[in-house]
Amino acid sequence: MAGRPVDHQRRAELLDAVVDYTVEHGFSDLSWRPVAAALGVSTTTLVHRFGTKEQMLVAILARLRERIFAATSETLGEHPDLATAARAAWTRTSAPQREAEFRLFFAVYGRALQAPEQFAGFLDRVVADWMNALRDAQGPGTDPQTATRTATLVIATIRGLLLDLLATGDRERVQDAAETFLATLPRRP
Amino acid sequence: MAGRPVDHQRRAELLDAVVDYTVEHGFSDLSWRPVAAALGVSTTTLVHRFGTKEQMLVAILARLRERIFAATSETLGEHPDLATAARAAWTRTSAPQREAEFRLFFAVYGRALQAPEQFAGFLDRVVADWMNALRDAQGPGTDPQTATRTATLVIATIRGLLLDLLATGDRERVQDAAETFLATLPRRP
DNA sequence: ACATTTATAGTACGACCGTACAAAGAATGG
DNA sequence: CCATTCTTTGTACGGTCGTACTATAAATGT
Numbered sequence: 001m002a003g004r005p006v007d008h009q010r011r012a013e014l015l016d017a018v019v020d021y022t023v024e025h026g027f028s029d030l031s032w033r034p035v036a037a038a039l040g041v042s043t044t045t046l047v048h049r050f051g052t053k054e055q056m057l058v059a060i061l062a063r064l065r066e067r068i069f070a071a072t073s074e075t076l077g078e079h080p081d082l083a084t085a086a087r088a089a090w091t092r093t094s095a096p097q098r099e100a101e102f103r104l105f106f107a108v109y110g111r112a113l114q115a116p117e118q119f120a121g122f123l124d125r126v127v128a129d130w131m132n133a134l135r136d137a138q139g140p141g142t143d144p145q146t147a148t149r150t151a152t153l154v155i156a157t158i159r160g161l162l163l164d165l166l167a168t169g170d171r172e173r174v175q176d177a178a179e180t181f182l183a184t185l186p187r188r189p
Numbered sequence: 190m191a192g193r194p195v196d197h198q199r200r201a202e203l204l205d206a207v208v209d210y211t212v213e214h215g216f217s218d219l220s221w222r223p224v225a226a227a228l229g230v231s232t233t234t235l236v237h238r239f240g241t242k243e244q245m246l247v248a249i250l251a252r253l254r255e256r257i258f259a260a261t262s263e264t265l266g267e268h269p270d271l272a273t274a275a276r277a278a279w280t281r282t283s284a285p286q287r288e289a290e291f292r293l294f295f296a297v298y299g300r301a302l303q304a305p306e307q308f309a310g311f312l313d314r315v316v317a318d319w320m321n322a323l324r325d326a327q328g329p330g331t332d333p334q335t336a337t338r339t340a341t342l343v344i345a346t347i348r349g350l351l352l353d354l355l356a357t358g359d360r361e362r363v364q365d366a367a368e369t370f371l372a373t374l375p376r377r378p
Numbered sequence: 379a380c381a382t383t384t385a386t387a388g389t390a391c392g393a394c395c396g397t398a399c400a401a402a403g404a405a406t407g408g
Numbered sequence: 409c410c411a412t413t414c415t416t417t418g419t420a421c422g423g424t425c426g427t428a429c430t431a432t433a434a435a436t437g438t
Contacts, residue, residue: 002408003406005413005414007415026303027303028304031395032396032397043417044415106298109295109352110295110296110299110300111300112356113292113295114215114217126356149366152362153366153370155349156346157370159348159352160345161342167312176338177338181346191438192437230386231386231387232427233386234387237386238385
């Protein structure tokens, strides 16, 4: 009655490989054939796993979001106050090893801004992930509105500084500005 | 000896029309034919004016940068201190009328981050424009390094907040965070 | 008027795109 | 063993892409 079972792990493997490829080769003119060639499979295999190209793009977005958030959130809950948590977040995101990943992130983000219905949920989720993490980093006694306000500001500033860093490569100037900002955050509740 | 003169104004007209089209229809899958159809000209006309597609993209970037910077810089030199200048900049950039323009801006920016050599100079210039304007907004007696640091931070924060606003549409929350940030800026030299 | 250069349009060509289709191998349950 | 389902591949089709080529109209200087 039941035939060969669906190999879900295989899809996950391929997705991760596709994300790796995308991080390296960019997102703007991604197509089946070069990706398949790079992975050593046929285009049909990719189509079989992801359905349509748009569905693959959505899958890439989701996986990329997972990766980026996982890499930063694991160190976000271990800090006593917002200042050190924000510093840890900044150190993580501005690390040179993750530069390519964040270049892709902003490319995807910008594209999602122009096609919100196509990538519905992605933008909201990316903000929500960080919001929750940074709200928790503040003391439990903090006024909710203040916590939201501060978290919004921290996320925006880190993201804006990262954008500057990726665009100019002037690490010294950007780091200097980051220090100034981090110094304004509350250090002990 | 000399034939018909080159009509440079025509190129400028077409470029502005193309930028208008791009603001509305997005940047990611722009191609000659739909643009030409929308403008009521042939693709050959566009090719004749811009050369190759890549050259047209570069032209779009340059014009978009001009537009955005012109719209905000005109009110940036008239303020007594940094706080009011930054507030004016934020009010301008976060205005709902310019939303589509900034969506395109971030899409272009993100793409330029992944193909820096293709859009060489664009990223540096976009930062430099604002840097100069915001450095001048601070008093002439300000320490240069402090001025650079503050300008970097203001630009990054505004850009990050704008990114959040465009992604979530939660104007109240973002505006709240913006007020918090603006309140930290020096108000009188 | 005439030669010369630009402006615009129509057409055509090769390349790549997404994806549908058919066929063959592999893994399951009965 | 066998039927069934999944996996992978090769191939083919229609469409769009960028752009080169050709021809005609318009605007200049002599």
